[in-house]
Structures are given as structure tokens and as C-alpha cells.
Amino acid sequence: MLDLGKMRDEIDVIDSEIVRLFEKRMKICENVAQFKIETGKPVFDKSREQDKLKTLGAKAGSDFNRCGVEELFQQIMSISRKRQYQLLQENGIEEPSDFTKIDFINKENVTVVYQGVEGAYSYGAMKTFFGEDVKNYHVATWKDAMEEIKFGRADYAVLPIENSTAGIVQDNYDLLTKYDHVIVGEQIIRCQHVLTALPGATLSDIRTVYSHPQALMQCREFLDAHKEWHQKEWSNTAAAAKKVSEEHDLSQAAISSSYAAEYFGLNILSENIFTNSDNSTRFIIVAKKKVYAKDAHKISVSYELPHESGSLYNSLSHFIYNGLNMTKIESRPILKRNWEYRFFVDFEGNLSDSAVKNALRGLRSEVQNLRVHGNY
């Protein structure tokens, strides 16, 4: 019978020895970094590392162990690079960046464009992010909003990027790729419908409720308690609020956002009438100038990958080995290249952090067309 305790003791001895060797190796790597700083040699030499991985893999006694050894040393070398980049950083040697660090995102005297109509959720996101008094206007499509900031007619655009139940807004991922704009902020807006009517109207006055079919459905439980009301479908929730405000009929109500109620001067008769209270939409704030705030803590990047086994996994190792927490990964097809993808990754950090610089340095040398979409 095998003795589990004894086997575990043996493993403990080996592990302590590996720790000792790892630390000794790191010490030498710091000297290598010193040498590279003095001579101006680059930290990452891909072909040298590949050769080294092959040599070490060949020492292993089985296919499985060869794969394991290669994976292990990929990580050890990645940790070493990370330490060397830190030392480069400490010695003031930086890669050029086209982003400028600023103290904060300016929200004073700016013009903001959004898609949709007054009182829509995108309007609410804009007001919440920039404040009540922000100068703003709206356009018909998301692409139009991108064009407005491209030509300098607006400083910022507000675009929905993801909904907690419906998923990503695929078109806006594509627009991020198409335009060279950057994300400078995000705003999550809970989708909370209210029942709204003219000032003076009470629940007992209501005969007809207008809203978008989806909103009517989402408030079904509430409406089931008022079966005497006629339900009328309308093109969108903000338009329903507008209709009620314009027709001066106390028997009409709309289901809309509280932003729409406020914009159209209506009273809120019932709050919390939406069954799924977890529904929320994340909006991004997009600008033309490549800036990031010094306290920004989330970074969005995208890149293309060769169609090779393991390429996605290897690319993600740059985040992991630099201790960066990925919060999201998405893929979008690359136009005119059938079934090839561009990957979008969100992770936590600031472009000034050396771990982030290390990860981006590594990615840039190992993936195709890396884009930094913003730090916010």
C-alpha cells in the first residue's frame, strides 16, 4: 500500500528546493537586467526564449512532461521578464505611448453627443456621467455619434456596449475597431421603469398605458394588478412619455425611465414596477484625444490572433503572469477574413503601472494589431 503522508513529505522537500532555485534564478536575472540597461539590449528576445524552451522540453522523459516543462519555463521566463521590466522602469527606460496621462477627465464646458432621444437610457447615462447641465445633442445612429467626435463637433460620445441580460452590443465593438477613438469612462445604468403621468393625475385616473412592447412585458406583474387599463404599444419608452406629456389627457400614463419622466415634466405614479431588477446597461464614454486619468483602473484592448492551436491561451498569459485580473473577453469576426477573430479583453489596471506596461509590451510582440481602446 502506498503511503500518502510519505509521498507528500517527498513533494514538500522537492518544492522547497524549487523555491530556492527560483529565487537564485531571479537574482541572476536582476543582474541580466542591469547588463541590458547598461548595453541597451531588449528584454524580450522571442527566438532565444523559443530555443531555450525547446532545449529544456527535450530534457523531459515523456511527451506529457515535455509539455509541462515548456509551460513551466514559459512562466518562469515571463516572471523574469516582468522583474526585468520593473528594473528598466525603475531606471527610467520606457516604451513610447500615444496616451497622455491627465489628472481627471474634463466634464466642464464640453459637448456630448448620444444616440437616441431625450429621456432614453443613453440620455440618462449621459446626464449621470456628465451632470445635469451638460451641453448635449443626439443623433440617429451610433456611427453618427462616432463621426461627430471625429470631426470635433462633440467632445464625447455615449454608447451602450453591453446589457446584463441581452449581452454585448456587437455593432459598437465594431465601431471601436473602425474608429481610432478611446474610451475615457463608463456608466452603468439600471433599467428601472416607472409609471408616469401628467402632474395632477392619480392612479385612479389612468385608463391607458403606453410603452414599448418589451417594457410592457417586463412590467407584466404590475400591469396584471390593473387589468382595467388598456395597454398600447409605442415605438420606444421615451416617445411614450413624450406622447403623454403632449396630449394633456389625465387618463394617459406611460411606462418609461425616470429620466424620460423628468425630461417631459411628468409625475411618477409608481416606482419599482419592473420585475427583473437586475437588468442594467453599461455605456462607454468615447473621446478623440488619447488620454487617461491618473486614477483610471480598467483597460480595454483588442488584438487579432493567428489561427493556431493555443494562441488564445498564450495571449492571455500576458495578463495572468503580470497579475492582472481580466474582467471580460469577447470575440468579433474580422471583416473579409472568414471565421477569423479579433479578441476584446478588459482587465484591471492603469497604463502607468509597470505590470500593465509589461503585459502590453509582451502582447505587442506576440499578437497582431494590438489596439489599446482606453483606460478609464
Next chain:
Amino acid sequence: MLDLGKMRDEIDVIDSEIVRLFEKRMKICENVAQFKIETGKPVFDKSREQDKLKTLGAKAGSDFNRCGVEELFQQIMSISRKRQYQLLQENGIEEPSDFTKIDFINKENVTVVYQGVEGAYSYGAMKTFFGEDVKNYHVATWKDAMEEIKFGRADYAVLPIENSTAGIVQDNYDLLTKYDHVIVGEQIIRCQHVLTALPGATLSDIRTVYSHPQALMQCREFLDAHKEWHQKEWSNTAAAAKKVSEEHDLSQAAISSSYAAEYFGLNILSENIFTNSDNSTRFIIVAKKKVYAKDAHKISVSYELPHESGSLYNSLSHFIYNGLNMTKIESRPILKRNWEYRFFVDFEGNLSDSAVKNALRGLRSEVQNLRVHGNY
């Protein structure tokens, strides 16, 4: 002056020693696996591994090295687990599977349901996969199609899952999660529009062209050469073909698929009129019975992940370590759990392969709610 060559030699010595210790450790781990096989103990003991990581990290001489040591041993223990899963498999300890292997997917005397109308691309996908004479009918929504097979009124449903330019069909990913059906096949259909008109009509007879706005736009180059034609927007391309076939007017043409032209008895006047010839749609064939063909070579799975740093990366390592090529990864929000995701991964293999069994065993014990959506 530091000597780079000497430092590299020192590193080489250390690395050889680490390889030796790693292999020695793997050998002991194989004995541990043997013990676990004999005693029926589970391979993965998360709290024990966490304790061990802390103990080893505490041995390191700096914060940086502590982090490095913890990362390194996370990796080493993950490699060990994968070897242990392999040994379980080699010892004939199989996990039960609810899938049945069959010789081939039966296409004879079956009933197929699809969403849309006769002549649509989904209709074309169905005919291409099942053959011209298949018994079929259509329903209004994708969900309806899933219900039809749930209640046994159809044997298979045909659903679009991805378009090479527009991306994934998010709703159908959600339906795969909601229903316990399995994917038994896929069919890629190139989106190729044709100009079609009544038998007897020639290009010089045409005065008006009907189609969906998107199709008219996609064929803009072709239409620019016929500026004398009126372009009329129609609800969909198949409906446009139907209209032309019913009105018996030789001056009318439609832009539609060749499937629609054929179904409505029209002639094709011009082929290859679509500018972006790379546009194609991938359809999946869904069934209720959990079966897979012995030569099936692609597997679709999905799973949920805890919101922890590195969890996605660690989950993907199960494919990499077993030499399985991932072809796709997607994420979808989990309903009622704000900003948590279910990941969908496609990879190459057959459910009978031991590499596949190892990967699924590892995933099942380390992720949440693993689902195998099919092998086809």
C-alpha cells in the same frame, strides 16, 4: 562589467536542475494518483492546494518573489492534476456520459423545423444538410423551433448561430443553454444573392427590383450599372422572390438567394452580384436525443466561472494540456446574475477520445455547470 555569457550559463544549470526536480515531482504525483485510484479519493482538493501555496509563498525573500512562487506552484499543481486525470482514464475509471455514440446522424424519414420562410437562407441550410426531399415546416421564432423538437413534433431544428461578418446570433446561444437539446450537425451557407425574375423575362425587360434593404446595399455595385431600374425595399429577400413569382409581371425582378428563386419557380438572370463574397452563415442542426456520430470531430461546451483572477485562463488550460485545438470562445451574461458570464468553447475532437474525456473530467471538477452541447 557584468558577463552575460557567464550569467546565462548559471541560469542554464539552475534550469536543468528545476527540470530534474519537476520530473521527480511528477513521478511521485503518479503514485499519488495510484493511491487516489485505489482509495477513490478526488484528484482536486482546493483548500489543501491553497494552504500549500501560502506556505510556499512564505518561503520567498521578497514580495515580488512570493507572488512569483505562488504563480509557479499554481501552475505545477495544475499540471499534476492533469496527469492524474489521465491516469484515472488509463485505469478505466470513466465518468458516466449521457451521450450515446451512433454510426451516423439519421437523415431518412425525419421531420425538420426551421425558422423563417421557404426560400430563406435557413431553408437553404436545411435542404443542403438533409437533402431536397426532406419533410419540413417552418415556425415564426427560433424559440418555437426549440419547442417543436422538445415536444417531438420535429426531429431536428435548423438555427443560425454565427455570421462571418455580423458575429454570433446571441439569442441562439441563450436557447442552447435554456433547452437540454444537443447539436448534431452544422451547415455553412454562403450568402450569395442572385437577380431573379419570371421565366421568359430578360435583363432588358426589368424595370423594378425588389429586395431587403441590406441585400440592395450589398449588391450596390451591380445595381449601379443599371441605374434605370427602380429599387423597392421589401421585408425579406424570400418575400421579394415570392412577390415577383405571384404578380406575373415580366418587368419585375427580385434580389434573393438561389434557394428562393428555385422554390418560387423563377429564373436566375445574374449570379455573383454580391460584392462581399466572403459573407457566410453557420447553421446548427439541433436534436433532442443526446447522440453523436462516431466520426464527429467538433465539440461545443459551455460553463460558468467564479469571478476570480485567472479562472478563465485556468479553465482553458484543460484544452491545451490535452492537446485539443480550441476553435472558438464566446461569453454570454448569466441571467439574473449581473455581469457574470457563461463561456462557450468549441474545440476539435470526439467524445470517445481519451484526451477529450480528460479535458471534460478536469473541467467538470473545476468549473461550474459544465454543459456539453454536442459533438458533430
